[in-house]
Amino acid sequence: MAAPEPPPLSHAHHTAPPHIRAIHKTYQKLPVPALAHDRHILDLAAAAADTPARQWHAPHLKLVGYVPGLQIIPSLLPPRTQRTLLSALLHKHLSNPEHATNLHPHYTLPYPSSPSSSDIKTASSLPKTTTPQAAITNLYSPGDTLAPHRDVSEASRAPLVSVSVGCDAVFVIGLDPATDSPPVPSSPDSPDSSAPPPRNPDADASAEAGERVLVLRVHSGDVVVMGGASRWAWHSVPRVVAGSCPGYVAGWPGAGMGEWAGWMGGKRVNLNVRQMWD
């Protein structure tokens, strides 16, 4: 599904539509225990543990209906690849002062040895829909949020590829009925239709009003691909869930890190891969 025309760069300054801002606020404030039971959140890991009732789960699931073109690939990166990716990002690339980040003025860290280039190659075996020409590394702690926005700075319509490592997060994504054209329903034969979206009466009512929003719990190793109409969709991260980091990430990078041991146990890293030009 090809993405529509990119919005003009000036749209980077637009404010998110009210329904996206309202949903973002709701999940920013929801108590942690309530998150686990919230019936609007699509949690593919929970669904996988509950397969008979949730036949729509598939290893390479494409969801259509709420946000067309959005692809969610649960657990694409195996644990070893996630750890290699962390070493490549945090020890090799971001440790280089030439890649000035907002962390550099505050920290001088002892870095362990960098992964070899063959390890990095393995870590970058991501969907081939996008030629990686730029990437953003977002580093979150519980309490951090990413406000609703659209990524409109790229001249290419190629999908955004978003990789999660560490603590779980709530990811909100939706279209603006005032400016986004209505989604094209998929034909019964299209691969997208193999996975109907979960039923949710409230969400259906809001979807009828054109307010198509998906609230997703993303886990370590998941990859979200924003192609088609979802390429220019509004999205946000209202929540990073404390205490949800898997042990194999919390234990990275291993022994000998002194006070930094276990540091990743309270973090989420998002690698947002982009193609800038066609």
Ligand SMILES: O=C(O)CCC(=O)C(=O)O
């Ligand atoms: O952290 C995420 O999952 C999303 C990051 C994002 O939307 C961005 O970097 O533009």
Ligand SMILES: [Fe+2]
């Ligand atoms: Fe974004």
